[in-house]
Amino acid sequence: MSEPTTVKKPGSLWARLHLRERIKDRDTAIYGVLLVVVLVWPMSTYYATGSSFLTSQAAHAGTWVLLAIGLNVVVGFAGLLDLGYAAFFAIGAYCYALFASFQLQSSPLHHAYHLPFWLMLFVGMFVAAAAGAILGFPTLRLRGDYLAIVTLGFGEIVPQLFLNLDQWTGGINAIGSIDQPSLPGWITGPWAGATSIAILPNFNFSYDPTAYYVLVVIMIIIAVVLVTNLHRSRLGRAWMAIREDEVAAAAMGINTVTTKLLAFSIGASFSGFAGAYYGASFGLVSPDSFLFVVSITVLVMVVLGGMGNITGVIVGAIAIYFVLNNVLVSLPTNAESFANAVGLGFITKTNGDWPGLAEEARRLQFLLYGLILVGMMLLRPQGLFPSRVREQELKHDAVVEEETVAEQVPAR
Amino acid sequence: MSLLELKEVSAFYGRIQALRSVTLEVDQGEVVALIGSNGAGKTTTLRTISGLMHPAGGSINFDTRDITNTGPETIVQRGICQSPEGRRLFVRMSVQDNLLMGAYIRTDKPGIAADIERVFTLFPRLKERRTQISGTLSGGEQQMLAMGRALMARPKLLMLDEPSLGLAPILVETIFTIVREINAQGTPVLLVEQNAHKALEVAHRGYVLETGSIVKTGTGKELLESEDVQKAYLGM
Numbered sequence: 188m189s190e191p192t193t194v195k196k197p198g199s200l201w202a203r204l205h206l207r208e209r210i211k212d213r214d215t216a217i218y219g220v221l222l223v224v225v226l227v228w229p230m231s232t233y234y235a236t237g238s239s240f241l242t243s244q245a246a247h248a249g250t251w252v253l254l255a256i257g258l259n260v261v262v263g264f265a266g267l268l269d270l271g272y273a274a275f276f277a278i279g280a281y282c283y284a285l286f287a288s289f290q291l292q293s294s295p296l297h298h299a300y301h302l303p304f305w306l307m308l309f310v311g312m313f314v315a316a317a318a319g320a321i322l323g324f325p326t327l328r329l330r331g332d333y334l335a336i337v338t339l340g341f342g343e344i345v346p347q348l349f350l351n352l353d354q355w356t357g358g359i360n361a362i363g364s365i366d367q368p369s370l371p372g373w374i375t376g377p378w379a380g381a382t383s384i385a386i387l388p389n390f391n392f393s394y395d396p397t398a399y400y401v402l403v404v405i406m407i408i409i410a411v412v413l414v415t416n417l418h419r420s421r422l423g424r425a426w427m428a429i430r431e432d433e434v435a436a437a438a439m440g441i442n443t444v445t446t447k448l449l450a451f452s453i454g455a456s457f458s459g460f461a462g463a464y465y466g467a468s469f470g471l472v473s474p475d476s477f478l479f480v481v482s483i484t485v486l487v488m489v490v491l492g493g494m495g496n497i498t499g500v501i502v503g504a505i506a507i508y509f510v511l512n513n514v515l516v517s518l519p520t521n522a523e524s525f526a527n528a529v530g531l532g533f534i535t536k537t538n539g540d541w542p543g544l545a546e547e548a549r550r551l552q553f554l555l556y557g558l559i560l561v562g563m564m565l566l567r568p569q570g571l572f573p574s575r576v577r578e579q580e581l582k583h584d585a586v587v588e589e590e591t592v593a594e595q596v597p598a599r
Numbered sequence: 600m601s602l603l604e605l606k607e608v609s610a611f612y613g614r615i616q617a618l619r620s621v622t623l624e625v626d627q628g629e630v631v632a633l634i635g636s637n638g639a640g641k642t643t644t645l646r647t648i649s650g651l652m653h654p655a656g657g658s659i660n661f662d663t664r665d666i667t668n669t670g671p672e673t674i675v676q677r678g679i680c681q682s683p684e685g686r687r688l689f690v691r692m693s694v695q696d697n698l699l700m701g702a703y704i705r706t707d708k709p710g711i712a713a714d715i716e717r718v719f720t721l722f723p724r725l726k727e728r729r730t731q732i733s734g735t736l737s738g739g740e741q742q743m744l745a746m747g748r749a750l751m752a753r754p755k756l757l758m759l760d761e762p763s764l765g766l767a768p769i770l771v772e773t774i775f776t777i778v779r780e781i782n783a784q785g786t787p788v789l790l791v792e793q794n795a796h797k798a799l800e801v802a803h804r805g806y807v808l809e810t811g812s813i814v815k816t817g818t819g820k821e822l823l824e825s826e827d828v829q830k831a832y833l834g835m
Binding site: 421424425427428431432434435436437438439440441442443 | 649651670671672675676680681683687688689690691692699700701703704748749752
């Protein structure tokens with residue numbers, strides 16, 4: 188019996204939908220580079236600078252990478268604009284902070300809980316996912332701009348809630364001295380510690396940023412594996428269809444409400460995951476760490492990295508983090524030393540209305556940040572590493588535009 | 600019992616009544632045409648059947664089950680699939696990806712692959728353009744793809760909303776030939792058309808819809824020969 192050739196290789200069909208074979212090469216390369224950098228980073232920066240400051244900074248950047256990966260599910264895959272993403276981050280962080288510090292001692296409960304980090308990591312994740320579902324359920328019938336406004340409101344309400352429930356959360360005083368994670372005994376074992384056969388020497392979260400660095404890298408790897416598989420799954424295709432055309436998606440038999448709810452909830456869960464990590468690594472959780480600017484920064488990372496593409500989003504997150512915490516922060520000193528080096532030392536001094544170069548640079552920081560963002564969007568509107576589908580979308584839009592122009596030109 | 604039965608279905612857009620006690624049926628193996636002028640309620644009828652809208656009164660039965668208040672995704676699973684008004688392709692996906700999306704509710708990969716080939720036999724033009732982005736297809740090809748995509752769900756009833764809209768006369772001819780062919784392969788078709796003449800030629804039976812009510816029904820031939828229909832819809 189002769190069958191069509193495609194029947195023999197049914198697996199390749201769905202693969203084609205995601206254009207996997209073409210994505211593969213570039214993404215593998217990016218993952219490869221990232222992995223090498225991640226592996227050599229702690230050692231090389233320690234030898235170069237003599238401190239583990241850069242490792243600790245990288246560990247902090249990891250939080251943003253996790254957030255960006257999560258928001259990408261909502262914005263990049265499902266096409267739902269979420270402007271209140273920091274709320275879920277806050278929920279994850281507070282979830283850990285409350286149950287792993289002395290905070291609840293002074294609450295009406297009068298009992299402090301010290302639950303293990305490893306448990307709370309997943310509890311934070313589930314609580315955030317549940318919050319995502321609760322927010323999503325009444326609001327996901329809204330579309331586009333309306334949804335964005337409601338999520339914006341949610342993002343404002345949640346930190347306010349943590350601020351005003353000061354009986355429980357300490358309000359403006361924040362929650363401090365949060366427990367550091369510790370590896371369970373069966374991993375460290377009797378051989379850990381001072382003995383010469385220590386397998387995991389110095390792997391102590393209280394002193395060593397490298398421990399957090401390793402932890403966040405593992406968390407990111409887990410997140411990437413999960414999200415990549417989701418993207419290629421049936422659910423991933425449903426998200427794609429909804430992003431393209433919701434009515435058509437419904438006509439294909441996709442339950443649009445459930446599918447969008449899942450995007451919201453899964454996206455939120457990564458944020459909760461990141462929140463628990465943030466609470467532990469920073470040791471302090473305060474309502475003003477989760478303001479609107481956090482949501483927007485994550486959104487910028489996603490858009491700038493390349494919406495819908497996981498590697499792009501990771502690179503975007505690292506790039507924006509670097510610009511915000513490194514380029515902009517060291518700008519005043521760098522500007523000053525540059526001026527001195529080229530013999531313009533006089534502009535570093537205050538003179539009448541002129542506050543001195545360093546101060547001026549400090550004032551212009553965010554103008555520069557804005558210029559960098561605008562510049563990058565002008566140069567690469569599709570993001571640093573856009574998904575192939577998205578690239579095609581932009582290409583298609585250009586083709587359609589050309590065609591409409593061509594139609595308007597009278598034929599000869 | 601008929602495959603699809605609408606009993607005195609009424610529907611509203613806000614306070615405006617779009618359907619007034621519409622009763623119609625589609626039997627196994629039939630092509631049924633629903634004709635009428637702009638705003639008569641043809642598309643509303645389809646939207647009500649496919650669950651994108653819920654009727655305010657009356658009942659809808661499909662395949663011996665009540666689907667009056669069932670959601671669109673469940674209705675697709677029960678076996679009604681439509682090529683919606685305005686085609687609604689995933690314009691940024693390729694032809695093949697659109698077809699795969701049509702098979703979303705199915706999980707039998709070999710069956711899906713075989714059905715893609717079947718659609719390509721039905722529409723050879725699509726096979727040539729398999730990897731092309733669907734938004735760049737011509738109007739006729741887009742219509743073919745919309746029909747092909749609806750067929751990918753292996754529907755027990757195929758609903759087509761204005762398949763000839765905006766197409767060149769030669770393509771209109773092709774589209775209706777294909778409707779006949781799809782029906783000959785065993786799929787009943789509910790066809791909504793403004794091009795009454797063509798639709799009634801293809802259809803076994805037809806319904807005439809006027810301001811939300813069915814005003815006339817009969818076999819395709821009867822309606823084609825009826826004086827009222829000729830005057831109102833066939834321009835004779």
